[in-house]
Each structure stands twice: as structure tokens, then as C-alpha cells.
Amino acid sequence: MLLEIEDITLHYGRIQALHGISLHVNEGEIVALIGANGAGKSTIMRAISGLRAVSRGAIRFNGEDISKVRADLRVARGICQAPEGRGVFPGMTVQENLEMGAYIRRDSAAIAQDMERVFGLFPRLLERRKQAGGTLSGGEQQMLAVGRALMARPKLLLLDEPSMGLAPMIIQQIFTIITEINQQGTTVLLVEQNAQQALSRAHRAYVLETGNIVKEGTGAELLHDPAVKAAYLGVA
Amino acid sequence: MTTDTIKKQRRGLHLGNRFRALPKSARIAALIAFVVLLYVLPVKGFYENLGLPIPAGDGYLPLYTTRSDMANVLFQCGYYILLALGLNVVLGYAGLLDLGFFGFFAVGAYTVALLTSPDSKLITEYNWLESPWPWLVTVPIAVALAMLSGVLLGWPTLRLRGDYLAIVTLGFAEIIRIVAKNQDWILNGDRGIPSVAHPPGTWSDGSPIFGIIDWSPYYWLVLTVIILVIFLIRNLANSRVGRAWVAIREDEDAAELMGVSTFKFKLWAFAIGAAIGGLSGSLWAGQANFVNSATFSLENSILVLAAVVLGGAGSIGGAILGGFLVIYVPEWLRSVGDVFGWPDSVEVFGVHIDVSPTSLRFVIFGALLIVVMIYRPQGLWPNRRRAAELKDRQKEVAPVE
Numbered sequence A: 001m002l003l004e005i006e007d008i009t010l011h012y013g014r015i016q017a018l019h020g021i022s023l024h025v026n027e028g029e030i031v032a033l034i035g036a037n038g039a040g041k042s043t044i045m046r047a048i049s050g051l052r053a054v055s056r057g058a059i060r061f062n063g064e065d066i067s068k069v070r071a072d073l074r075v076a077r078g079i080c081q082a083p084e085g086r087g088v089f090p091g092m093t094v095q096e097n098l099e100m101g102a103y104i105r106r107d108s109a110a111i112a113q114d115m116e117r118v119f120g121l122f123p124r125l126l127e128r129r130k131q132a133g134g135t136l137s138g139g140e141q142q143m144l145a146v147g148r149a150l151m152a153r154p155k156l157l158l159l160d161e162p163s164m165g166l167a168p169m170i171i172q173q174i175f176t177i178i179t180e181i182n183q184q185g186t187t188v189l190l191v192e193q194n195a196q197q198a199l200s201r202a203h204r205a206y207v208l209e210t211g212n213i214v215k216e217g218t219g220a221e222l223l224h225d226p227a228v229k230a231a232y233l234g235v236a
Numbered sequence B: 001m002t003t004d005t006i007k008k009q010r011r012g013l014h015l016g017n018r019f020r021a022l023p024k025s026a027r028i029a030a031l032i033a034f035v036v037l038l039y040v041l042p043v044k045g046f047y048e049n050l051g052l053p054i055p056a057g058d059g060y061l062p063l064y065t066t067r068s069d070m071a072n073v074l075f076q077c078g079y080y081i082l083l084a085l086g087l088n089v090v091l092g093y094a095g096l097l098d099l100g101f102f103g104f105f106a107v108g109a110y111t112v113a114l115l116t117s118p119d120s121k122l123i124t125e126y127n128w129l130e131s132p133w134p135w136l137v138t139v140p141i142a143v144a145l146a147m148l149s150g151v152l153l154g155w156p157t158l159r160l161r162g163d164y165l166a167i168v169t170l171g172f173a174e175i176i177r178i179v180a181k182n183q184d185w186i187l188n189g190d191r192g193i194p195s196v197a198h199p200p201g202t203w204s205d206g207s208p209i210f211g212i213i214d215w216s217p218y219y220w221l222v223l224t225v226i227i228l229v230i231f232l233i234r235n236l237a238n239s240r241v242g243r244a245w246v247a248i249r250e251d252e253d254a255a256e257l258m259g260v261s262t263f264k265f266k267l268w269a270f271a272i273g274a275a276i277g278g279l280s281g282s283l284w285a286g287q288a289n290f291v292n293s294a295t296f297s298l299e300n301s302i303l304v305l306a307a308v309v310l311g312g313a314g315s316i317g318g319a320i321l322g323g324f325l326v327i328y329v330p331e332w333l334r335s336v337g338d339v340f341g342w343p344d345s346v347e348v349f350g351v352h353i354d355v356s357p358t359s360l361r362f363v364i365f366g367a368l369l370i371v372v373m374i375y376r377p378q379g380l381w382p383n384r385r386r387a388a389e390l391k392d393r394q395k396e397v398a399p400v401e
Helices: A041-049 A071-077 A094-101 A108-121 A123-127 A138-150 A168-183 A195-201 A219-223 A226-232 B002-012 B014-021 B024-040 B044-049 B070-093 B102-116 B135-157 B163-182 B216-237 B240-250 B252-257 B262-288 B298-311 B316-339 B361-375 B384-397
Strands: A003-012 A015-025 A030-035 A056-061 A079-082 A156-160 A187-192 A204-209 A212-218 B345-348 B351-354
Touching (some): A015 A212, A030 A195, A071 B252, A108 A138, A168 A195, A195 A226, B070 B102, B070 B216, B070 B262, B102 B298, B135 B163
Parallel strands (some): A156 A187
Antiparallel strands (some): A204 A212
């Protein structure tokens, strides 16, 4: 088991956002978290990447509890998140953004190789290499955020809403690349509102409602679950 | 669309691009010539040899320079430029709003004053020191103490984000000033500390280089320090530290997710900025001879902030330009005023109102800041990256198709 979350709760001030969440991610999987707005999907991501401290519970990565480890040190252990709302550095060029993704690494030859790999996955980024991150289109920024996270060579890649605000064609493209990244050996945990895409790509998935996990199963199972269909796939 | 924006950016940086297009030898030669020009600025003979008309009296050249001694004004510009360079690290590089930057200047100045003055209470009352120390020895101590106060101030506050830091730093500068004003046990309040030592050295005829009448040596000293500080800051900005600062400034969460220890690098920016502020204070104290609390009013912090924002946050050239303008322009206006008979005060209904450019400088800079913020929000000499960030933020606030 690469990541194991055991009974975590998390508070924003006095508001409890997570009520005892437990989930796990096996090595080599794509796991999806689906749920409505405000269900706590992004909060779980923040708890894993360390941007928010949990009030209770354990987050085990490779068997070690990292719930008290600082966010920047979790990156060194192999957890890297592409933040929600893209979060690319607007004043840095595409290339500088990618270099920033490899901030914790010092093996410059391998970094250059990884950059080639990212450009291979996202040819658009190669075209825009010298352009400032803030001037890219929404889809390009999303590609940059994913590519930048890959530059840290994570064992576990966290993707927060990779399809947000994108045109259907580009969503398709992004998810194809996510599958490709996974096949190249990176474990992926992703949060999505686009349940259709997420469930058809994921090995397993969890359904989240108001800070609780209400369902789990393989992607295919949930895709055909009547309750999930009604609530998240817009089919009666 | 993209070529269009690139063209626009190019137009904005026209002069800079043209300079960069020159061969390296030409650029170095131009830079050396410029630095030499800076060193001869306070020399009277330089203006005489230019063949410019020289007015009668004690003034130099009102329209070109100022009424008061050129070296005085240049020295003041110098230590303000140093302050602006320090604040530029904190605000321009790391994006931390420090409203009380002059507090570090005060720490530097008071350290030098306490250690070098024979009337310091460390000597007269507490017997901590047997005799006053030389100025040069106290400068590193002043810098270290300013840096330490930066770390102590930053440690609890840099974990907070945004406005909290601005409020705490504002409080810090005021606490230093008010404590210095009201207590008597060491800093002597408004009576201050007299007989602060000057920098060392004598001319061949035995008279001190750093005297009271001629300020040129102080200017040359501060100019030299500025050049050294610029080298230091440039190297920092181009290092891993500098890249971490840019990332923190642009998106702190994203920086943390890339593995940047945001707290550590913010603290570094704060400490380095504070050290430069303290250095400026120790240079100033070495000239001023007398240090009291009246020097450290809040307006100074605001003026330094105005200098950085006006010049263009995040750009070394901008900080220098801003620091120079906030001191030089009021002085220059005053001398222009003299030529055209601008009065120092006017009487309105029996009340005397001070209208000299020096006392009006906050009005002038207030107005100027508004104009610059509307028409050139990135500052007069912007940093390329900061300009792009600003555009991105504007897009978020008010999207244009």
C-alpha cells in the first residue's frame, strides 16, 4: 500500500470539514475521489500534501506516518500535488515553471531528460516554452500544472480537479495523458467533479459526501451504480 | 495575438533591450563610465569644466543640481537608496509587505551611537565599555543586530499571511521610536546620543577624511557600499534562494507544493532586508554625529515604501531610481523654487502655511504615486516578471475578453 489514510478529521476554524475519512491507494493505481462541491475532496488533497494539518488520524506513506511532516518535506518523500485552480507561477515562463517543479532535485541531467518527457506528453508546452505562465490558456495552464508536478518525479501524483473549466476535447486529452503517466509508473490520486471521465479512467474510486466517504468500489462498479448514476452522472 | 503582446512588451523595455543588444565590451565600458560619473557628481570642478553657467553665491546650479551642497543631498539619496534596496528584497523579491522598515535603520543607527559615543550610557553609567569603540568595528555589530531583530520579528509573524505582517511591522517601527523617545535608561529620549564617531581615515595634511563640512567622502562611501550590495543582491536573486522567493511571491501554496520551505526563505528575505536597513542606519549615524528618536518617524518608512513602489518593486534599478527620486526631487524643486521666487511659506487669513517643497514632499509624492499607479502600476523601472504577474492579477480582478 503506497498511501493509507486512517480516520482523519480536519477543521477550518470551528467548522469540521472531514469526519473520519479512511482510504488507501495501492502502488500503480489511479484512484478517483468524486463528490459534489464542498464535499471535502480538495480538503483531503490538502491534508495529504500537507497544506492543511489534520486534527486527528494518520496519513501513512510507504508505511510511515507523515501527518506531522511539513508540506515541503513531503515533496521530498515523493508526494506532489498539482494544485486546484492550476496555480502555475504567472510571471515565470513555461520552462521556469517546469524547473521550479524540480526544485528539490539537483540531478540536472535527469531533470533535462524529464523536461523532454513532459514536452513529449504536452507538445503545446514546448511551443510555449518561453511564454509567461499567466498568459497561457486555461487548458495549457492545466497541462503546465500537471507537467510541473511530474518534474518532482513523484511516487504519488495528486491531481486536484484537472478538468475544471476546460472544454470537453481538452478534458479528454488531459485524461488520456493521466492514463499514460500512470502506465509509465506513477501512482495517481485524483479529485474530480467530472465523474464520468474519472470513473472510466480510475482503477478504484471513492464517493464523498459532506466530509464522509459513502461508497467505494472499482471505477466500473461505481460507473454502473444506480445511486452514483443519479447523483453524479446525470442519468436517471 | 501573442506576437502583438510580445511587441507591446518589447516597446515597454525599449531602452533596456537596446542596451542589452550592445556588445559586452561596450556595455561594460558604458557601465564604468556611468559609475565614474556617479563618483564625480559632488565635485564642483566637474560642473565648472562642463561650461555650464554658475550662479553667484554659495549654491551650485539650481536648475541642474540643488541649492544645498550637492554632496549632502547625494549622501541622503545614498542611504535612502540603500534602504530601498533592502526593502526591495523583502517586498520586491519575497512579496512581504513591511510597513516598518525604518525600524531596522533605527536599530543600526542606535547600535553605532551607543558603542561609539563617549557620552553613551553604556560607558557613563553602566561601565559595560571602558572607552568608545571605533566606528568601523561597530558596523558589523549594527548589521548583525538589525538582522537579529529581523529574525526575531519575522519568526512569529511570517507564519501568518498578508495583512498581519504589515500591521506587526508597522507596530515594530513605532515601538522602537516611542521607546527611544520615552525611556531614559539607555537611549536618552529626545536628548539623544551626541558625539557619535565618524568613519576612520585622514588626508595627507592630517585633517580627517570624514569631517563635518565636506560630505563628499560620505557620499563616496555610501556609493561604494551600494555597489557592493547590488552585487550581493543580484547574485542572491539569480540563485536557488532567488527562485524560491519568486515562487513564494507568485503563489505561496504552489511554492510549498514544489518543496520550497516557504517559512525559511521568507525569514531569509526578512533578515537580509533588515541587515541592509541596519547597514544604512550605521552609515547614516557615522555622518550624523547625533542620534535621537525624532529621526525615526513613521513617515520615513512610508517614504522608503513609496520609493520601492514608485521605482518598480522587484527591480534593483527601480529601487535605486525610487530612492533617488524621493530625496532628490523635493530638494531640486526647492532650488527651482528659489530661482523663480517660490516662497517658503504663504499667509492665508493671517495663518502661515509652510509651502516649501521639502515639507510638501508627501503631498507631491502622494499625487505622483497615484498618477504612477494609474498609468504605470508596475513602477517606473519595472521588473519583467513582476509586470507579468501584475497583468495576471488584473485579469483575475477584471477580466477583459
